Every structure is written in structure tokens, then in C-alpha cells.
Amino acid sequence: MLHAGCPGRHQDAHVRTGGVPRQGRPPPAGVPRQVVASWRRSVESGVDPGELVSDYDPGLDFGSRLVHCARPVIEQLADQIADIPVCVALTDDRARLLVRRDTTPWVGRLADDNYFAAGFDYAEGRVGTNGVGTVLESGESLHVVGAEHFVERLQPYACAGAPVRDPVTGRIEGVLDISCETRYSSPVLHSLVRTAAARIQDNLLSDRDEAQRVLFETYSRLDARSRHAVLAVGTRAVVANAAMQTLLDPHDLQALQDHMRFVMRRARSFDDVVSLPSGAQVRLRARVVELGADVAGLVGTVALVREVDGPAAVGSVAARLDGTPPGDGRSPAWRTARDGVADALRAGRALLVVGEPGSGRTRLLTDLAGRRSGPGADVVAAADVTARPAGALARIRSLDGGTLLVLRDVDALTPAALGILDEVVADLLAAGRPVAATAATPPRHDGLLARFRSSVTVPPLRARVVDLPELVATILGELAPHREVGVSAEAMRTLARHGWPGNVAELRAALAAALDRRPVGTIEVADLPGSCQSMPRSALRAVDRVERDAIVDALRAVGGNRVAAAAALGLARSTLYRKIRQYGITG
Template structure:
């Protein structure tokens, strides 16, 4: 014990000399540590003030995390009696996860930012059991004064690189950290053994998802002469036919639509029109590994191509003319949020509704609540039948007062003008209301006005299997249209925001800044257009004049928390967002104003999905 203490005293003295003079007698210092001190000094690391830098662009669902989780869980269980922390980083020394066996060690590590998201590269925080492992490419045991930074002196850490067994490339580092008084040289052997176990998992896994996707892609490609593409995560593959048949923009559109089909219910088969005018048939097969969908392989066939436009000979030498599409003026009362859609799915919904309404066919409109289904129907009907009107009946109204009563009260007016009856949320109808509506549908089939119904229940197949009351009405419909959720229609957002502001701001010329638009584009809008309207209403109240800024939007817009927050959590989230805005996005100042450790703030940012950028 005395020998260990004497050795640490000598290392501490050598470190003090090195920091003071830039060099020191290092016979008592391991060569790898001395070399690391020199690199840290050359990189400009300040032993007193340097701190880890935070990153939010981490791969938390990748292969390294997947293969490490069972090893870390086992290690945590076996070492439960020791106060230590197990840290996993990526190949850039950015911490992906931290698991501690004792709350106290977790708090102490928060104070030195050894927490998820922070970068422990040697160039940032000097000699340590993560960054120095990556620099040296070997397992290391760094104790107390061997650390370059002052605030890391109380800790001991053992780290080992994790290598891909096939390529030999370092994928990350496994690190075990604890206080010096709890340290043991056995930590070195323990972390090396665990790292090797993770490497074995990597060998077995070798990305089972990618392998399964690749195998399915090869299988489908061998059976088809046409265009074949595979899409999954960050992996995109396409055969020579796909590359030669479609431009990069067309390929991107097909890939994005394939991702939509991959997660949508029903068979992944569709026909879409590309921006070039080509109409393609997409037939896909989902690739499932365990409980997860790894990707989708699609066969793409060109159904039709746009006819070439003849160019008069007299104009062949003239420069091309740029055409500007004139948009229709925004209706004062609009509810017309989708009819000028830019996204493929938005255009498809509008086209499907127009076709059905023009033909007079009873129409079933599916989609998540708040997605603008009724608004779309009413606006497009007004365009098709300028003198017509739309009458909307809600589920609550009809469940309470009955279908016959509500409709009979409206029939006199209906005789004077063409009418589209819209029954909203028939999936919420009682059995009695459903029976009355079915009787009306029979009457309507004899010639009483246009009709459309909406369903906000996305899992129609489950409802059919459960024989919910409204499913008995589906026999009366020959046409259906799906209005995709707002998160799958990002291309429509600028137009939607403009339309919502035109309706909500009155005479005020309301606009949104580029920063606010970035926040709006990043948020997934689980409540769809209805939630967007509420958010913009809040912003208009916050900033009565001038362009809406990012900080004017509600706090939840600045993140995408993966679960519903409690009232206390929502209040905490709002305080954090407010502090960040007051600090101009500077996380360190925001943490100080909130009275919490910087690493604690970053953990809460991740928990609440807050994505405010630094100034």
C-alpha cells in the first residue's frame, strides 16, 4: 500500500513539474502517460479549466450499443457491490451510455461531465481512460495524478478499445471508473474481458439487420430484371437499372416513399407520380429481424412516362423560359391546408379526394386526429362545387342527439344548394348512432347528396378484426383516401404555416423567422395540424408584432420527448427552455442559472428531447 502511495506522489510531482516547465523527469511515469501529457499540452488543453464538449448527434440505436447492452448489464449486476460506473463511448470518444452501481459516484461523475453526450477525447480533456485509449490503441489503467485535468484527479479509470472483429477498426471504448480509494488493478483485466465479449457479439451480429436486408436485396434482384432498391436505416442500395432509370431526385422520392410504406399498415404496394411526371409502381417486402423491421426491399416499375413537349424550330435558339407557378389566394376562412400540397403524400390525398368528390362516390377518409381531414374535404368540395356547401356532423353531437334529428334539421337548406355531408370520427360512434347512419346511407344511395366520413383510428385492420360497430358501415364505401400525418409531409410545412398564420393573425402581416421555421420543421407534431395551430396561436400572443422567433414557440416545440411528460416534468422542461433562451442557447450559462450541473442539464435535454442550439 505504501509503495502505491509513494508512486502516486512521485507521479503527482512529475505532473506538477511538467505543467510548470513543459517537461519533467518521467522515470516514475509510464511512457504511455508521459506521451499523453505531451499530446495534451500540445493540443492546448488547460489542466485547470478545460471541460468536455457536448454532442447530440450520437448513434444510440446502432450496432455497438446493441451488442454492448447485455455485456454492460451483466457487468453491472456482477459489480453491484462496488461503487463504480461503466461507460461506453463511440470511436470519437463521445459517451453513448453510462451505468453506475452507486448514486454517489454518478453525482460525482456528473460534476466532471463524464456523462452521455460529452466528448472525452484527449484533445479536449487530456489524459484519461477513454481518449488516451483511443490515441494509444491499447487497454489502459489511468489513476489519480496520471490524469491531465485537475478535476479528474480523484478518479481511477480502466479503459479498453472495442474493435470490429472483421475490419479491425476501433468502434468505441469500454471504461470502468471509480474513486481512487475504491480502485483495484483488477479493473484493467475486467474491462478487457468485457470488451472482448462485446467484440464477440459484434462478430456474431455483424449487423444482422444489414445482413438480412442485403440478403433479401440480392434475392429479389436475382429474380427481377427491373429496378430494385433496398432501404433501411442509413443503408440504401440500388441495382444498375434503378441507377440508370431514375435521376437522383427521383431515387430520393422513391426511397422516402419506401420508408413510409415500411412503417405503414397494410401491404407495402403503391403507385406514385414522380416530380418528372413518371408514374411508377412500387412493390415492397419488409425485412424483419426479431421484433424490428430492419428495412424494405422494393421493386420499382415505370407505368408511364410524360409525353415529350415539342419545341417550335423558331425557338430552338432562344434561352429557356423560367415558368413561375401562380398559387391561389388563401381563403379567409380556410380550412384549405392541403389542396396546394408540395409533398407526394399531400398531393396524393388531394388528388384522391377530388376524384371521389367529382364522381359523387361516398368517400372514406383515414388519418390521425388533427391531420386536416375535414378541412381538406370542405375546401376541395368548395372548389369543385362553387355554389355548394359542406355540413359537418361530429361524433359527440350525433351520439347525443341522434343522426336522424341532426340530418332532418338540415334537409330544408340542403334542397336549395348542393351539399356534402361530412361525418367526423365515425370510429367514435355508439352502436345506436352507427345504426342510424347506416339507415341514412341507404337513403343517400337513392340520391340524397354527397357524403364523406372520417376515421381517426389508424389501425383499421385491428378494428375489423375486433368488429367495432363502425366497421359495418364500410360496405357502403367504394373509395378511401389516407391523409398522412404531418411528420410524413415535411415538404408541406412552409405552406401550412403560411395558411395557418393567414387565418389566425387577422389583419396582422404575420411571418416566421428562419430559426422558428427550423424548430417547426424538426418537431414531429404528434397532434398534427391542430397542434401546429395551437403553437402558432401561442407564438402570436408572445410576439404581437414582427416575425415569430424560435423562442416564441411553446417549449415542447424545441424537442421531441419520446413519452408523455407529467405536469412536473413539463414544468421542468419549460424552465430549461426559458433558461436556454435567456442564455442565448449557451448551455453552461443556462446550467448555472438553473443551479444544476452541466451534465445534468444535458441529460435532461436528452430526456425532454430539447434541441436548442448553442449561440
């Protein structure tokens, strides 16, 4: 991690060039298997061993629940080894540094000079083998010493890292790391960091219990003095009084819970009318319950504003709501985003639409632009502006005066391209031309950001699970327009359990794969890709994803026979059973 000092162990040519064994040649004696595997991944990722490259993210949450639970442990650990010049650091689950405690000032200066500082990224795919990124990739604690590092500037140093897991889900939340010069390295540091990581996990468990306690106490106080339906929604808990439990049908109640989870990260209080999938409307008056710097949940009262006139299918409800077609989305979070985009387009305000990739940002803009009178929208990708700036800018300037220009993924633009685009957008807006942009996070260019007058956040698919039936029907209609196709109830439940890190784009790909297996008729669970039949992909490492999908494919190939699947995979049956439980594979 730090970059000055004396050589480490295993300083032979094999190690210094990345440690990838040639065919038939074993790795050097004593090099841990995790390191050998990491060298291979580093080569495959294109990491340059002669250059240290680290990305910086200024938008990290440095006051997160993980930081809150880890800080006292880090302080105690640093005090315990204060006589040794080390850095004790905590990263998030993407190897981005959140907290660092130095036992001497010069160690801190070395760390700063070499990007091991708050906000910087030490992912293995950028930095090569190291005590943070490699721990995340392997899922195991690791002591990386000297030339076991892939990048040469790291080789004078040693780092011991251990994963910090959520004590309930088992998901890796971050990495605790101790870094020092190799001359100060000791196996004891590896033991210390593992013990400290376990203590952080204990704090996470206590904090989770505390968050639920605070949420329930707030709910109880409100329920005691209110005659209305009361609902409390946390990240993993829901509490409702008797009035709430009889107020809405289960589908609407789930939609309201999804909406509350979406808004509780964006406002401290909420008082608004929420439209639900059935057509009912409720007034939600709620406030955020905080625990330190973290959000424990949202607690509030719910009152029915408009009841449903009678039972209706999704399609007939859709026909009543603003004339929008089926498949447009009925969840409150999606309707809020859609209405915000529509209002901005009607008013002619320059609009920034923020949301995760694949969540439907661009589709929402182009669909709503197409419903206006005029020529619709033209989408220009950030990659085109970066790769072919002259052609992209000429295309932008040649657009019809009424065409909505949609700049896709502006947060992915290079600084030079952002500067050029800023000038062009300023000219378009000065001429009264409609402009919108999409981004996963706001672009890091104050000039361009200042051009926009409105912003809307599009919810991820996991925050609008109630929209799944409509989305599935719409996507199947687009993929197989002249075929009789559908999805079984069990397959729909499987889709609803998936975390959808790739959002609507991932759903479309999954349904396309299912249609390859069953082009006509009812899609069953077995027709879905393996990624949909287990735990969310976001909770898995890259190597786990490959392993999980291989297990699902093997089980499918042998008709679910686990003994045959274990033999085909070369695994012991006990290992296969454990991994099936680990990955949540069903069927």
C-alpha cells in the same frame, strides 16, 4: 393485475383511499415514491378506486417486431418460474396487452375475468397504479404490491414491471410484467423482470441489425441486375445507387422516400407514377422486404417519366398542377390521398377518410367539396351526435340535397349513436345524397362501415415533411393575412425535425404561438414553442413533456444561460445538462 387472494402491505386508510398525502403529512413509510406520484396522477385522472375499467382494442398488431423479439424471452422466463402461479405479460407503449403466458390455468382464468388479456388496456389513467401503466408513466421498473394498487380489486395482487426500450432511440416500446397473488410475491420477481426486459432489448437490437441486413441484401441483388436507378428505404436506413443519387434533386428525393415509407405499410408491391414537388414524375416499381411478420423496408427501381422544364418556385409549380392552390400539398402521399378523395366525390361514392387527428381529413373534404358546383359541405361532429342526437339528426336531415354531409370522427361514436346514425346514413344514401366520414381508425360497426364504397388514408404530417414550407406559408397567410411574416431557414429546419404527433393542427398552434412572440417579421427558432425545439412529443411521457417545456422556457427567460436556468429550476447544473441532451434541446 389479478383479482383474488389475500391483503397486501400498507393496508391503512391512507393507502386504500388513493395514497395522496394531505398537505404537511408524509406518505406511509416504505411506499415507493413512484407509487405516491402515481396515486396523485390516478386521482387527477378521475380513476374510481372502487371500479376496474379497461378498454379493448381489437386492432392491435399481435405479430409486431416487439412481440417477435419478446416471445422467446417470455417463454424462457415462464419456464424458469413455472413452479409459481404467475402471468408473464407484454404490453405495447400504450399499456395494451400483446402477449400473456400463464404458468397455471387458473391464473389465466383470473386474468381473463379481470380484463388482463390480449387487447385490453392497463394504462394508469384508466386502471390507476399498476405494474404496467405506472411503469410507462414513470419510465422506471417498479414492483407494486397489494394496497399500493389504486383500484381496490387489484390490491390482493403484486406485479413487477420493467420498461422495454428501443436500444437505439431509448424510446419505451412496451412493458414486461409478472403478476401474482401477494402471497407469492418476492423481490426476486422484480429482478427477474428487469433482466428479461434487458434481454428483449438485446433482441430488438439484433433484429434491427437483421432488418437492415435483409434490406441491403435485397437492394444489392436488384442493383446487380438492373440498369435503372435503385432505391431502398427502411424505417431508419436509405440506400441508393449512383444513378439514383443523380436522378433527383434533394427535395424530390426526400419526398420520394417519405412516400415509400408511407406506402410500404399498405401494400406488398407498388408500381405507379409518382408526382414530385418540383413537377417531375417518376415510375416507381418496388416491393416490400419482410422479416418475419415485420416490414424491413421497400426496395425498387425508379425511372424518370417527366422532367421539370426548368427551375420553378413552389407557387409556380402549384399553378401547373391541376389548378390547385398553393398550400394544398405536393408530396406524393398527400397528392394520392387528395386525388382519391376527389375521384370518390366526383363519382358520388360514400367515402370514409382515415387518418390521424389533425392530419387534415376534414379540411381536405370540405375544400374539395367547395370546388364542386353546389352548396359545398356541412360538418357534423361525432360528439354532437352523441351529446345531442335529436338536434344533430334533425340538422342532418335538413341539409340541402347537394350538400356533402361530413361526419367527423365516427370512430368516437358510442355504440348507440352508431346504430342511430347508421339508419340515417342508409336513408341519405338511398336518396342519392352525398355522404363522407372521417375516422382515426375504421368505426367498430359493421353496418355503418358497409355503407361506404371507398376509403382513403390521409398521411400524417411526418410522412409529408416536404410540404412544410407550403403549409407554413399557407397557415401564416391565414393567421396573419395582412402582415409581412416569414420563417427563417433555421426555424424551418427545426420545424422539419419535429415529429408532429398533432399533425397540421399542432403546426397551426405552434405558428400561432410564434406569432404571439413575433407578430411581424421573420420567425426565428427562439420564437417557436418549446415543444418544437426538442425531440418529438410522441417519444416522451407526459411528465417529460412538462419538464422539457419548463427547461426551454427557463433557458429562453435567461437568454440561454444554462447556469442561471439551472438555478431558476432548482436543478444541479449536471442534471440540467443531462436533460438538455436527453430532450434534444437546441439553442
